[in-house]
Amino acid sequence: MKVRYFAWMKRTVGVAEEEIDPPAEVRTVGDLVDWLRNRSGGHAEALAEGAAFGAAVDRRTATFDVSIVGAGEVAFFPPFTGG
Amino acid sequence: MAVRVQETDFDVGAELDRLSTGNKRIGGLAVFVGLVREMHVREGYHRDRVDALTLEHYPGMTEKALEDIEAEAQRRWPLEATLIVHRYGRMEPGDRIVLVAVGSPHREAAFEACEFLVDWLKTKAPFWKLEETPEGDRWVGAHAGDDQAAARWEEK
Numbered sequence: 001m002k003v004r005y006f007a008w009m010k011r012t013v014g015v016a017e018e019e020i021d022p023p024a025e026v027r028t029v030g031d032l033v034d035w036l037r038n039r040s041g042g043h044a045e046a047l048a049e050g051a052a053f054g055a056a057v058d059r060r061t062a063t064f065d066v067s068i069v070g071a072g073e074v075a076f077f078p079p080f081t082g083g
Numbered sequence: 084m085a086v087r088v089q090e091t092d093f094d095v096g097a098e099l100d101r102l103s104t105g106n107k108r109i110g111g112l113a114v115f116v117g118l119v120r121e122m123h124v125r126e127g128y129h130r131d132r133v134d135a136l137t138l139e140h141y142p143g144m145t146e147k148a149l150e151d152i153e154a155e156a157q158r159r160w161p162l163e164a165t166l167i168v169h170r171y172g173r174m175e176p177g178d179r180i181v182l183v184a185v186g187s188p189h190r191e192a193a194f195e196a197c198e199f200l201v202d203w204l205k206t207k208a209p210f211w212k213l214e215e216t217p218e219g220d221r222w223v224g225a226h227a228g229d230d231q232a233a234a235r236w237e238e239k
Contacts, residue, residue: 004141006139006141006209006211007139007211007213007222008222052225056141056144056209059141059143059144059147060144060147061148061207075141075144077141077209077211078211078222078225079206079224079225080205080206080207080208080209080210080211080225081205081210081211081212081222081223081224081225081226082138082140082169082181082204082205082208082209082210082211082212083117083169083180083181083201083204083205083208083210083229
């Protein structure tokens with residue numbers, strides 16, 4: 001599974017994207033956030049509890065209860081500021 | 084009915100001509116053009132100069148998000164034509180960022196749908212602004228005002 005980070009989260013994590021292979025018990029976006037936090041200090045900071053960020057699963061906006069089972073790409077990003 | 088995400092500038096006149104030509108059911112076009120502003124207003128009164136803006140987006144998701152927003156506008160209002168063109172990359176003050184145009188038989192629908200599209204794309208399409216200022220680069224934070232503007236279109 002590919003994980004992507006955007007805007008300031010990319011800088012905090014240290015990479016724009018990474019291939020991961022989480023264990024089977026990581027089933028939702030929220031589970032994945034918990035699991036990713038242990039990968040590095042940058043991950044822990046970017047994905048900290050209370051930090052303002054959103055997620056997408058296979059390029060659709062997703063809340064933390066959404067399943068990631070079988071997903072190809074999960075993304076994390078700060079609130080949108082376009083327009 | 085079209086959505087485009089592109090790095091290059093767009094010609095507003097040419098885009099509007101293309102949108103309405105050949106469709107005589109359109110009685111009016113409502114148009115919004117977003118520009119890069121020189122001053123960034125922070126907390127309502129504090130102003131910093133912005134030298135340039137770089138817009139990052141999420142290719143693949145951006146187009147889907149804009150198409151969803153466009154489809155929602157078409158569901159809510161009787162529209163004959165819609166167009167969203169959003170740029171990404173580096174832009175300077177005065178440059179065009181976004182074009183939203185809506186054609187409808189009646190002006191009320193065109194005005195409302197145009198406002199709806201702008202409000203929703205600001206909060207639901209994956210774009211992020213990085214400002215270059217004399218004090219260094221800074222990611223723009225989300226505006227509570229934008230969330231409130233988007234929320235008034237939520238269906239009860």
